[in-house]
Amino acid sequence: MQNKLRGWLADNSLTADPKDRILVLDPAGDAGLEEIYKEMLEEDTGLRQETMTHVVTLFQRIVARFLMNGFNVNTGLFHAVPRFTGIIEQGIWNPEKNGIYVSFIQDKMIREEIAKTEVVIKGEKADVMYISGVEDRSNNMTDGSMTPGRNFAIFGAYLRVVGDNETVGITFRNTATDAVVKLGNDMFSTNDPGKLIFIVPSELGNGTYELTITTQYMKGKNALRKTPRVISTSVFVGDGSGGGDRPEIE
16 A cells, blocks of 8 residues: 555634645545454455454553553554643542543654655645644643533634534534434534634543534635535543544545
């Protein structure tokens, strides 16, 4: 598989300079373990998928175990370090206020693949809607974790939630159960094109969610888009579960 990343030129929502451009990834799709196993089989390793599944599952479990026992883990693909969040009050660990997360940094193998990757600029795409980052405002985490009942921020462009279509709004779809929770209109504290801040619904339990923003916003115009635009990203509550989709653009 030849490495090739494609992107669209878009306005930088963080600056006022109209000539300032960034490159927004044009996603190629989603790849989970099943797609990875299929690619491994095409390498003609001589191994059965059952064997590969067992080895990968064992690898994941051992890495997680090392991390949760205080080890820094270097796999060649990534370097992982366990960290703590929150203020320790009176020298006592409080799971309600404190947490554990793992910081991942790209390692040698990723850097080698980056060096062999071709970047293709597809040109300018007017009014590109994109998500550049997220943040749990209760602990400043930017890994997609959310705390129910606390503020959560989304950064990007053309994100303002507005419109009269019944689909407009923010929804959270549990990837395990497909149950959907829609954010109430009164939960927003900031609803700007480049930044959304809202209170995460308290009824969201532990798990991985597909957060979807649907809007009819048009830049600099009072009119609404006839057809709503949709963008999604993966977020989680608690320890989450499984993987998730990467942010998409439209």
